[in-house]
Amino acid sequence: PDVLDHLRAGEGRAGDGVGLATTPAAEFYDLVVIGGGPAGLGAAVYGASEGLRTVLVERSATGGQAGQSSRIENYLGFPDGVSGAQLTDRARRQAAKFGAEILTAREVTALEVNGAARVVRFSDGSAVAAHSVILATGVSYRQLDAPGCDDLTGCGVYYGSALTEAPACQGQDVYIVGGANSAGQAAMYLSRGAKSVTLLVRGESLTASMSHYLIQQIEESPNIRVRARTVVEEAHGDGRLERLTLRDVDTGETEQVDAQWMFVFIGAAPLTGWLDGTVLRDERGFILAGPDLSADGRPPAGWELDRPPYHLETSVPGVFVAGDARSESAKRVASAVGEGAMAVTRRPPGPRTGVPQRYAGAA
Structure with a gap:
């Protein structure tokens, strides 16, 4: 660059x-x-x-x-x-x-x-x-419109596949925002080394926006979890991503989770x-x-x-x-x-x- x-x-x-x-x-x-x-x-x-x-x-x-x-x-x-x-x-x-x-x-x-x-x-x-x-x-x-994301972009929050960051995710918990093919491809790639990969999807499921072959691969991957009807409310961290506040779209309930890596694919x-x-x-x-x-x-x-x-x-x-x-x-x-x-x-x-x-x- x-x-x-x-x-x-x-x-x-x-x-x-x-x-x-x-x-x-x-x-x-x-x-x-x-x-x-x-x-x-x-x-x-x-x-x-x-x-x-x-x-x-x-x-x-x-x-x-x-x-x-x-x-x-x-x-x-x-x-x-x-x-x-x-x-x-x-x-x-x-x-x-x-x-x-x-x-x-x-x-x-x-x-x-x-x-x-x-x-x-x-x-x-x-x-x-x-x-x-x-x-x-x-x-x-598109940029994720949630407090904290702008300040932490490049420091735990990434847009796109960010393949150069994949080796650093070894053995760690990774969050991916999005439900289309690009998000599914990144999930499969990162799951090879990450401890866990969680897909955060605003919609009801992946079927409306992701190819069938990717959905099958995700369902067969033991360390990939899909959380539907869930959005990122806020990103937290002092110079580096440390936690995410997640919100259930239907109930409005929020939950904080530890997170050092978040890759965003929201269109x-x-x-x-x-x-x-x-x-x-x-x-x-x-x-x-x-x-x-x-x-x-x-x-x-x-x-x-x-x-x-x-x-x-x-x-x-x-x-x-x-x-x-x-x-x-x-x-x-x-x-x-x-x-x-x-x-x-x-x-x-x-x-x-x-x-x-x-x-x-x-x-």
Whole structure:
């Protein structure tokens, strides 16, 4: 993180010294991909493999939330499972092999339309342009709104898998907040060494939000306990998490438990605020695309083309969305990769596509 902060601040432009490229090699590309999670990496692999001049821009490190997942067991082709870091690192190397540029520690702040070009502006004032842009910005973890959590974040309270903290949990009691797949995957991973793992779930059970295979694994794990209808009321500790106050949602009764480790997975918000006024989004900030833009049978406001938006195309022609940032997306690694590939699908040239005829659609 310190290296990335220095690079974002433009200190020395030492990206090559640490294996990170931060400066684009050109001013104009066929395709700019914004975001380095599974959707963005999928788009970069398929775009570059089709011969498109492709650049992927990521504000931190490639991998996104999937890159932090301890183990993904339902991704096609990996029957024994694979860690998110391994999967996304392979995808990054694959994109680079096909010739995609990967820019790290660059924050995108604006997207503009200039005739047939789509201009992507960075926080330092520089910019690149392209025929097409794919938005694969993903989501960020929601923060737990309970007293004490902010002060103890990084000191016993963690958001995401926090694999680097797993060895320190050996033989200790661990609490995980959340009931979706990311929470289940973390529970299974941490249960290998922890004395006990307790899943705190606001809902009635795990069935509404977690895959069946994970529920089965959790039920078969002797040191994993699920506490339904339970929320964290407060986190306590002097410089380090020491205790949690838990509240029963139905009865209102509270209980204090000893806790040194709490990992939080309570959903995520899209990283799309910088697109306000540029592309249409739903009430939660997720990007609308394709049929969702014309649910009433009419094209979106300002749409000037003779054709309707393509399946993953936003309200701006030539700008596409893939992965978790898309409204009503499946929030799964496989679907994100698939959408990244779909957004690059080469289409036959047609009249008034909004981009040069050589590159109808994202390609």
